[in-house]
Amino acid sequence: MKRRAFVTGLAAASVAGCGKTGEQPSAASSDTRSFNWKMVTTWPPGFPGLGTGASDLGAMIESASGGRIKVQVYGAGELVPAFEVFDAVSRGTAQIGHGAGYYWKGKAEAAQLFSATPFGMNAQERNAWMFYGDGENLWREVYEPFNLYPVAAGNTGVQMGGWFNKEINSLEDLQSLKMRIPGLGGEVLKRAGGTPVNLPGGEIFTALQTGSIDATEWVGPYNDLAFGLHQAAKYYYYPGWHEPGTCLELIFNKDALDELPDDLRAIALMACRTANENMLAEFxxxxxxxxMTLVNEHGVELRKFPDDVLGRLKELSREVLQDIVDRDPVARKVYASQRAFQEQVERWHDVSEFAYYQARRL
Amino acid sequence: MKRRAFVTGLAAASVAGCGKTGEQPSAASSDTRSFNWKMVTTWPPGFPGLGTGASDLGAMIESASGGRIKVQVYGAGELVPAFEVFDAVSRGTAQIGHGAGYYWKGKAEAAQLFSATPFGMNAQERNAWMFYGDGENLWREVYEPFNLYPVAAGNTGVQMGGWFNKEINSLEDLQSLKMRIPGLGGEVLKRAGGTPVNLPGGEIFTALQTGSIDATEWVGPYNDLAFGLHQAAKYYYYPGWHEPGTCLELIFNKDALDELPDDLRAIALMACRTANENMLAEFxxxxxxxxMTLVNEHGVELRKFPDDVLGRLKELSREVLQDIVDRDPVARKVYASQRAFQEQVERWHDVSEFAYYQARRL
Known part of the structure; x- marks a missing residue:
């Protein structure tokens, strides 16, 4: 595993690191250019947690750069629609974009594995794979043909399983459902006999309320409450097996990133790492x-998916992932790396995080 | 709960945030002073994870500041001994120091609650309390009289329970033990009838091998292997009930921090947040x-503490914390904040992280 890859990668050409004071020239004083950047996002403008996380990231880049990088943040639809963020940054319409890899599976099948993998790693594990496993390197390989440089820039933690208007007591109960569930989770639902739909966040509530979908997942209580999803469905299921620690991304247009002097590059990348940590803490x-508000004030009924449903969904998830791996060699490489890492980290978390959660409940 | 406190706090006087491009003057171009800082640490020089995490943090500050802040990092004993870091930064011998709050309970009883609380919050929960609860604000209140500004700058995750040369089958098995276990965990051991000892990391192996202590905890497999603790004890117990997500700190001499222009202050604080995330990912x-190396190559026997031992340790932990709270009003305020936050976040993690760990094992 790589040693201090992030630190040395921050500014390969600048300070040699390890705290030894060298005689490097000061990039800050030798390069006083300033940059006006646009950030496009896949989130409704100012949306709690996701949209505000993206705005905060822009503000941090501005603060730490002393205003040498200005960042104008656009919500979904303000400059380009949610699902055009990838293309807009790729062609340089915007210098950076905030979103999630599973929105881009039409561009690159492997992209979705960088946001969430059903029954895969949680936030802490995914960060470990990204930063101290092969995760971020593989991610860059996948996005490189699109002139994009992806960086982890937010994580939701384990999400909720979704909103339903009937109880889910068996896999059969999922079969008749038309459900908003994007990416790999959607593929699993399809294999279970349901009908997955992909909709940007801003369109979910109306679709659910008008009955054009029967069920939906979105993120978790904080975001779901903001959308008012409890007004359109009665049962709130957990856990979010399909998104156990969804990583949000900042994608840089590579030319824009390469144009930055070393210190500003380091600032931009550190701001992303900071945003990644802050968002998980906020959620x-x-x-x-x-x-509590949903349950106590709005009468939402909290339900756990039955173990046999989860067990079957886990099997179906493996099948879906195997199919992708069979048809896409890049996805195969990424998934193999994830699996190998996950097998190890699961065993470590069995004796640490999981064993501790159990001990605390005694 | 506070909204975007970190972001707005990064540089209160500079960019107003939310990504709107303003007309603020560029701090970077108007203030070209540079700074030569010393970082003293409580870790053996270059020690894996902890010492290297501190060095990496120094290197990040240098990179992102374009060398405007140089950071010379000192291991324990190189400039001051491990347990004098607090005083050295307080009086300005060094501008910053990397260590852990429980080393300073002699200075302020409440300090130890900012590193680890027995049966308290894990890393993800502690970060949430620090950054989106009252954690960091309370921490600053506690350290302010010492002219120090503390920031979270690393987390080990759930630690291991420790190294023993006999099996722990009941609470009685702990009673005869002289064990290196600092801070609150040590107080709990004392209440269980054992004899806690506090030693800096660099002295543990020799103490255990020569029999001047019977048992020890240190961090987790990565660090414990580096110290060779398996050469001096046979049984390796989990989980680390006493340190379920230990937060390491960077303490700033307040005068040194206040002297920084806004952009450098933002950089220093972002580097700490980044180090906080990186260290957990690395561990x-x-x-x-x-x-695996310890078990497969060195024949270490992995053991889980029996449930009734953990249950008793949990009760004793509550008693120890209650005693501290009864005699120290500042600790009372800090602990009350932690408890209130933990009760909430435990319920959330019951339906998210814990429920997911369970589902994944089906």
Whole structure:
């Protein structure tokens, strides 16, 4: 595994690191160019957690650069529609874009594996794979043909399983459902006999309320409450087996990133790492409060998926992933790396995080 | 709960945030002072994960500042001994120091609650309390009288329970033990009838091998392997009930921090947040590999503490914390904040992280 890859990668040509004071020239004083950047996002403008996380990231880049990089943030539809963020940054309409890899599976099948893998790694594990396994290197390989440089820039933690208007007591109960569930989770639902639909966040509530979909997942209590999804469905299921720690991304137009002097490059990348940590902390802090509101004030019924349903969904998830791996050699490489890492980290978390959660409940 | 506190706090006087391009002056171009900082640490020089994490943090500050802040990093004993880091930064001998709050309980009883609380929050929960609860604000209140500004700058995740030369089958088995276990965990051991000892990392192996202590905890497989603790003890117990997500700190001398222009302040704080995330990811990635080496190559026997021992330790932990709270009003305020936050976040993690760990094992 790589040693200090992020640190040395921050500014390969600048400070040699390890705290030894060298005689490097100061990039800050030798390069006083400033940059006006646009950030397009896949989130409704100002949307809690996701949209605000993207705005905060822009503000951090501005602050830490002393205004040498200005960042104008656009919500979905303000400059380009949600699902055109990838193309817009690829061609340089915007310098950066905030979104999630599973929106781009039409561009590159493997992209979705960088946001969430059903029954895959949670946030802490995914970060470990990204930063100290092969995750980020593979990600860059996948996005490189599109002139994009992807960086982890937010994580939701384990999501909720979704909103339903009937109880889910067996796999059969999923079969008649038309459900908003994008990416790999959607493929699993399809294999279970349901009908997955992909909709951007801003269109979910109306679709559910008008009955054009029967069920939906979105993120978790904090975001779902903001959308008012409890007004259109009665049962709220957990856990979110399909998105156990969804990584959001900042994609850089590679030319724009390469144009930055070393110190500004380091600042932009550190701001992403900071945003990645902040978003998980924010969701962790706010979800319980929102869940209480949903249950106590709005009468939402909280339900756990039955074990046999989860067990079957786990099997179907493996099948879906195997299909992707069979038809796409890049996805095969990415998934193999994830699986190998996950097998190890699961065993470590059995004796650490999981064993501790159990001990705390005694 | 506070909204975007970190982002707005990065540089209160600079960019107004939310990505709107303003007309703020560029701090970078108007203030070209440079700074030569010393970082003292409580870790053996270059020690894996902890010492290297501190060095990496120094290197990140240098890179992102374009060399405007140079950071010379000192291991324990190179400039001051491990347990004098707090005083050295307080009086300005060094501008920054990397260590852990529980080393400073002699200075302020509440300090130890900012590193680890027995049966308290894990890393993800602690970050949420720090950044989106009252954690960091309370921490600053506690350190302010010492002219110090503390920031989260690393987390080990759930630690291991420790190294023993006999099996722990009941609480009685702990009673005769002289064990290196600092801070609150040590107080709990004392209440269980054992004898806690506090030693800096560099002295543990020799103490255990010569029999001057019977048992020890340190961090987890990655660090413990590096110290060779398996050469001095046979049984390796989990989970680390006493340190379920230990937060390491960077302490700034307040005068040194206040002297920085806004952009450099933002860079220094972002580098800490980045180090906080990186260290957890590194430990998560490396612990399993080290655990396999310990078990498969060195014949270490992995053991889980019996449930009734954990249950008793949980009760004793509550008693120890209650005692501290009863005698120290500042600790009372900090602990009350932690408890309130933990009760909420535990319920959220019951339906998210914990429920997901369970589902994945089906």
């Amino acid at each position: 962790t802090a706010r979800n319980q409060r929102a869940l | 998560t990635a490396r612990n399993q590999r080290a655990l």
